[in-house]
Amino acid sequence: MPQLDTSTWFLTILSVMLTLFTLLQPKISMHLYTPNPKPMPTKTQKQHSPWNTAWTKIYLPLL
Incomplete structure (x- = not known):
């Protein structure tokens, strides 16, 4: 056998x-x-809440 x-x-x-x-x-x-990707500036979009602000002030006093 070889x-x-x-x-x-x-x-x-x-x-x-x-x-x-x-x-x-x-x-x-x-x-x-x-090449390495360049960082893109991120823009934060404001979230529109369906809740009434009068009700959220009870739960979120800093709003």
Whole structure:
């Protein structure tokens, strides 16, 4: 069985690593990374409450 013959393992592993390195290095180096997004100013919208303000003053005295 040729799998048990360990004399060729080093050459096989070395050739596979060299091939993958030469094939993947240009592919990875050509990848364009997107720039970080710029923070957008957030605008808070006023929430319109359906409750009457006379009733909410009982529960929310600071309103």
